[in-house]
Amino acid sequence: MSNAVDESKARIQALHEAEKKLVLLVETAGEALDVLTDDGPSDEDxxxxxxxxxxxxxxxxxxxxxxxxxxxxTVRQQTHFLTKTASLPSTTKTIPFRRSVAGEQKExxxxxxxxxxxxQRLQEIKRISLGEQQSTP
Structure with missing residues (x-):
C-alpha cells in the first residue's frame, strides 16, 4: 500500500510542477511581448x-x-500511466486529446x-533606424 501511496504522491507532485511551469509559460510569453512592444532606449546606437x-x-x-x-x-506521462492502470479507457474514443488537434491548431x-x-515590428524598427541614419550627417 505504501508503494501505491508513494507513486500517487510522486505523480501529484509532477502535476504540481507542471502547473508551476504553466504559470512560468504565461509569464515568459508576457515578457516576450514586453520586449516586442518596448520602444527601447532612445540611444544613438x-x-x-x-x-x-x-x-x-x-x-x-x-x-x-x-x-x-x-x-x-508531464501530461503525456501521466495520461499514459492512467491509461496503463485502466483509470482511463484506452480502447474507446472517450479521451478527447488522443485524436484532437484543436490545441495544436490554436497554437x-x-x-x-x-x-x-x-x-511588422521589425520592419518598423528597420524603418526608424534607417530614417535616423539618413538624418544624421
Missing part, C-alpha cells in the same frame, strides 16, 4: 539596442518552448499572429 532586444526575445522564445515541451511530457494560429506582429 539603435542597431545595438535592436540586437539586444532580438537576443532577449530569442532567449525568451527558447525558454517558452522548453517549458511547453516539459509540460507536454499555430497564435504563433502565426505573433510572427506577423514580430515581422
Amino acid at each position: 539603435a542597431e545595438m539596442a535592436i540586437r539586444e532586444r532580438a537576443g532577449e526575445f530569442a532567449d525568451l522564445t527558447n525558454r517558452y518552448f522548453s517549458l511547453v515541451n516539459d509540460v507536454q511530457l 499555430l494560429e497564435i504563433w502565426t499572429g505573433a510572427l506577423s506582429t514580430i515581422q
